């Protein structure tokens with residue numbers, strides 16, 4: 001695999017259900033992601049975007065085809081191997097998924113503490129730094145209930161990036177946000193990705209994100225229908 005390639009997906013097929021209900025969701029999907037790139041994954045509802053994201057994110061087992069991530073083949077990998085790889089990724093899901101009983105800092109600390117053996121003071125220091133980067137230093141002690149939607153999503157961004165992941169996978173991170181907050185969150189992801197060399201794959205229906213992506217992959221009925229680089 002090219003050393004600049006972080007993710008290489010080849011001939012990926014995926015099925016859901018069994019017996020008569022068995023339905024193919026992905027058909028021979030192939031693409032690769034260069035280190036440090038910011039890629040939007042587009043496509044109509046049901047086209048397979050989340051399925052691709054969860055397969056690349058080691059959240060489901062690869063059934064057929066090849067997914068190479070960080071020089072590991074996911075097809076046939078053990079659960080322990082998948083867990084270890086998952087710990088090197090950052091996830092941002094729609095609706096932020098913050099723990100309501102934990103402060104912003106504590107939520108972000110969880111992004112460090114998924115890796116065992118990180119002492120509390122170090123995790124806290126990293127979390128404070130990450131919250132500063134997303135412009136929330138003055139909200140560090142707030143519970144999610146006291147933050148706006150955009151602020152919560154920025155906490156989620158900080159949590160995803162705090163462990164310095166090689167790859168950030170985001171599933172519709174701006175869906176619940178107004179135009180300005182959405183632009184802010186995307187710019188933030190992009191800027192922090194650039195600064196740290198993080199690769200980002202972002203599933204979205206949001207057309208506003210398109211002109212910010214280095215590359216747009218479009219899925220249609222489980223197949224890659226288009227692969228565009230907007231700025232050539």
Ligand SMILES: Nc1ncnc2c1ncn2[C@@H]1O[C@H](COP(=O)(O)OP(=O)(O)OP(=O)(O)O)[C@@H](O)[C@H]1O
Nearest residue numbers: 016017024025043044045046047048049050051052
């Ligand atoms: N757990 C599941 N069980 C059965 N079918 C599923 C499951 N998850 C997804 N599917 C089916 O697989 C196909 C792809 O779904 P997927 O969620 O990947 O699409 P998507 O492009 O992310 O859609 P959306 O934009 O609506 O989230 C759809 O036909 C969907 O119904």
